[in-house]
Amino acid sequence: MSQTETPAKPTTRTTATSARPPLWKVILLNDDVTPREFVVKVLRRVFRMTEDEATAVMLTAHRRGACVVAVFTREVAETKAEQANEAGRRAGYPLALTTEREE
Numbered sequence: 001m002s003q004t005e006t007p008a009k010p011t012t013r014t015t016a017t018s019a020r021p022p023l024w025k026v027i028l029l030n031d032d033v034t035p036r037e038f039v040v041k042v043l044r045r046v047f048r049m050t051e052d053e054a055t056a057v058m059l060t061a062h063r064r065g066a067c068v069v070a071v072f073t074r075e076v077a078e079t080k081a082e083q084a085n086e087a088g089r090r091a092g093y094p095l096a097l098t099t100e101r102e103e
Ligand code: TYC
Pocket: 028, 029, 030, 031, 032, 033, 034, 035, 036, 039, 058, 059, 061, 062, 095
């Protein structure tokens, strides 16, 4: 390239115009009724967590009122939240998980 030529513009974008789908948080809400062990069991089954991971998430929700369990694409987040809610319903507990779009 000669001294007078302008270099080609870089083609790599640094800002996200993103082909990635938005992510959705699954949020576990505390309640006064659902037994701790039941919450842990459901988290382990639905979110494939270890005992320690599930216990940590359960305790955070218990102490702070809510805890982000994980993030997924919208459909996966909604399916998992519903599976956990359904498990609570079937057992007669008010276990509640919601989903929220990530910023
Ligand atoms: N607070 C419940 C109890 O004391 C346990 C619990 C924890 C319930 C987290 C829901 O998301 C929850 N038995």
